[in-house]
Amino acid sequence: MRPTQCLLRCILAVVPLRCSTTLASEHRPQRPLAPIQRLDEAYSNHEPLLSLHQKLVEIESITGNEHDVGVYLHNYLTKHNFTVERQSVGTVSDDLDSRQSNKKPRFNLFAYPGEKRDTRVLLSTHIDTVPPYWPYEIRNGNEIWGRGSVDAKACVATQIMAVDELRVSGEIKPGDVALLFVVGEETGGDGMRTANELQLEWETVIFGEPTELKLASGHKGILFFHIKAQGKAAHSGYPWLGENANSRLIPALAALLKTELPSSRKYGNSTLNIGRMGGGVAANVIPESATADVSIRIAEGSPQETRQIVLDVLNKVDDRLDTTFGEISYGPVYIDSDIDGFETVTVNYGTDIATLKGNHKRYLYGPGSILVAHSDHEHLTIGNLTAAVEGYKSLIRHALKQNR
Ligand SMILES: *[C@@H]1O[C@H](CO)[C@@H](O)[C@H](O)[C@H]1NC(C)=O
Ligand SMILES: *[C@@H]1O[C@H](CO)[C@@H](O)[C@H](O)[C@H]1NC(C)=O
Ligand SMILES: *[C@@H]1O[C@H](CO)[C@@H](O)[C@H](O)[C@H]1NC(C)=O
Ligand SMILES: [Zn+2]
Numbered sequence: 001m002r003p004t005q006c007l008l009r010c011i012l013a014v015v016p017l018r019c020s021t022t023l024a025s026e027h028r029p030q031r032p033l034a035p036i037q038r039l040d041e042a043y044s045n046h047e048p049l050l051s052l053h054q055k056l057v058e059i060e061s062i063t064g065n066e067h068d069v070g071v072y073l074h075n076y077l078t079k080h081n082f083t084v085e086r087q088s089v090g091t092v093s094d095d096l097d098s099r100q101s102n103k104k105p106r107f108n109l110f111a112y113p114g115e116k117r118d119t120r121v122l123l124s125t126h127i128d129t130v131p132p133y134w135p136y137e138i139r140n141g142n143e144i145w146g147r148g149s150v151d152a153k154a155c156v157a158t159q160i161m162a163v164d165e166l167r168v169s170g171e172i173k174p175g176d177v178a179l180l181f182v183v184g185e186e187t188g189g190d191g192m193r194t195a196n197e198l199q200l201e202w203e204t205v206i207f208g209e210p211t212e213l214k215l216a217s218g219h220k221g222i223l224f225f226h227i228k229a230q231g232k233a234a235h236s237g238y239p240w241l242g243e244n245a246n247s248r249l250i251p252a253l254a255a256l257l258k259t260e261l262p263s264s265r266k267y268g269n270s271t272l273n274i275g276r277m278g279g280g281v282a283a284n285v286i287p288e289s290a291t292a293d294v295s296i297r298i299a300e301g302s303p304q305e306t307r308q309i310v311l312d313v314l315n316k317v318d319d320r321l322d323t324t325f326g327e328i329s330y331g332p333v334y335i336d337s338d339i340d341g342f343e344t345v346t347v348n349y350g351t352d353i354a355t356l357k358g359n360h361k362r363y364l365y366g367p368g369s370i371l372v373a374h375s376d377h378e379h380l381t382i383g384n385l386t387a388a389v390e391g392y393k394s395l396i397r398h399a400l401k402q403n404r
Contacts, residue, residue: 040141043382050144052076053157053385056127057136057146063128064091066183067104070127073156073181074109080164082111082179089183089194108191109181110198113167114174118200121177121399123163123392125155125208125366126185126192126352130374145379150368154380154388155208156181158367162392177396178202185352188328192352201358204399206392207351208366210373210380213387214345216364217337220267221298222350223306224326226291227252227314229279233288242286246279249290252317253277259313262300267332267346270299270306297348303329330354336361339398342391361402363395 043050055076061069070086077084087108109127112119129148136146163179166172182191209216229249234242253274261270272294279290298306307325314321333354337344342365349370353362367388368380 039138039382043142043386046382046386049157049161049385049389050382052160053144053149053153054136056153056156057144057149060133061128061148062131062133063184063187064106065104066106066128070107070109070181070183073127077109077111077160077179080160081167082113083115083117085110085117087194087198089191106183106191108183108195110178110195111181112174112178113163113172113176116175117178119175119178120203121396122180122200122202122205122360123159123177123208123396124180124182124192124195124205124352124356125152125159126183127153127156127181128183128186128191129153130186134376134378139379142382143379144382144385145377147378150210150378150380151370151373152185152208152210152366154210154368154385155366158385158388159206159208159392161389162396165389166393166396172396172400176400182352189352189355192355196355196357202360203402204361204363205356205358206363206365206395206399207353208392209347209349209351209364210366210368210370211345211347211364212369213343213365213367213384213391215337215339215342216335216347217344218266218335219333219347219349219351219353219364220270221303221329221331221333223296223298223303223310223329225294225307225310226324226326227294228322228324229290229318230320230322231286231288231290234286236284236286239286242288245287245290248318248321249277249279249292252314252321253292253294255313255317256294256310259309261296261306261309262298264300264332267299267348271297271348273297298331300332302331335364337363339363339395341394361399363399365391365395367391 055072056069059069059072074084087110089106089108091103134147139145159179163177180195182195184191229245231243231245231248256272261272263269274292274294276293280287296306314323347370351364353364367384372378
């Protein structure tokens with residue numbers, strides 16, 4: 001099927017998720033190829049960092065398909081004298097995985113210099129990306145484009161370089177720092193949930209996500225829900241013989257859009273996104289069912305409070321709607337950011353931070369900007385990559401200086 005047909009099918013069937021995953025695996029969308037470019041000469045002494053980053057971006061690892069990039073990293077880390085453990089993580093849900101005929105095993109990687117797996121500090125980020133795949137490209141001599149170039153393969157590469165450089169210079173010893181690269185962050189965190197089974201504790205965990213080289217002091221929480229309106233099909237010429245499910249869902253969604261949700265000074269307003277809708281089969285048929293997938297980025301309070309607001313609004317409009325809430329939900333997440341020399345920022349995206357259990361201090365830091373992550377123009381500057389290696393080294397040094 002050509003992408004245009006796929007798009008048409010998707011519009012008709014209102015199943016955009018399938019469309020994007022189909023596109024990702026079978027029909028990588030084409031964008032005009034930029035002329036092949038070289039990096040500016042000035043970057044030649046960063047070759048190890050840049051070639052690791054390039055290799056990671058070149059290996060497609062859309063959630064569910066992380067196997068190959070995991071194997072590459074395992075070999076890379078072993079060559080650099082890390083002890084590497086694979087932690088098996090199950091396959092992703094059928095919805096995401098239907099595109100894969102040959103399911104390869106998925107695994108987290110846990111790596112540390114020397115033999116001591118119990119360390120004081122952990123650096124962690126994710127190796128999966130969102131669809132679709134975009135190839136690696138250099139533009140303007142100092143920009144690197146491609147899926148994952150920012151989120152989060154920039155973090156993977158710079159975290160590894162930071163730890164490796166400190167190891168080679170003798171600033172860290174076995175027992176100081178470990179690396180954890182998880183699968184499945186982009187679709188709810190099954191990799192990080194599994195990482196809890198490592199049964200390890202750390203004083204400090206440094207998470208990698210794009211923060212434009214600032215320390216994030218917190219991020220919003222999240223709540224997912226699915227609304228279903230049930231109707232009764234009939235000929236559209238005789239609407240009284242049926243019940244229109246779309247006509248029941250639309251006022252409910254309209255009421256949600258008008259609802260004031262909790263806000264706070266630190267995070268601003270909670271925001272609501274009606275991300276996916278479906279309903280009916282044809283213009284001349286009264287729709288039998290209608291559905292909507294909605295998420296709220298929570299700026300204040302617990303997910304239960306926001307959940308109650310949603311239920312109250314929906315019940316007032318139509319008490320026969322069927323609303324189910326997603327398994328994953330959390331309120332705003334506090335993150336430590338008490339280190340001199342770093343700017344701080346709050347961010348609106350979710351992370352694995354809340355998923356990793358323990359009483360560790362937590363930091364969130366990484367190269368590149370979230371504003372281009374997940375887009376078709378995902379890219380960052382080489383300056384951001386090289387600065388992040390230094391940034392992670394400072395964070396590790398700071399964490400190791402803390403008293404136990
Ligand atoms: C790895 O360790 C071996 C033996 O200790 C050493 O000879 C080698 O140089 C190390 N390799 C790297 C990349 O550090
Ligand atoms: C938050 O929402 C209120 C209205 O509900 C609006 O006036 C305000 O501008 C919003 N703040 C931000 C930061 O978007
Ligand atoms: C890093 O990237 C951000 C956002 O793209 C930019 O504002 C900042 O100037 C860059 N910093 C460096 C050191 O390259
Ligand atoms: Zn990410």
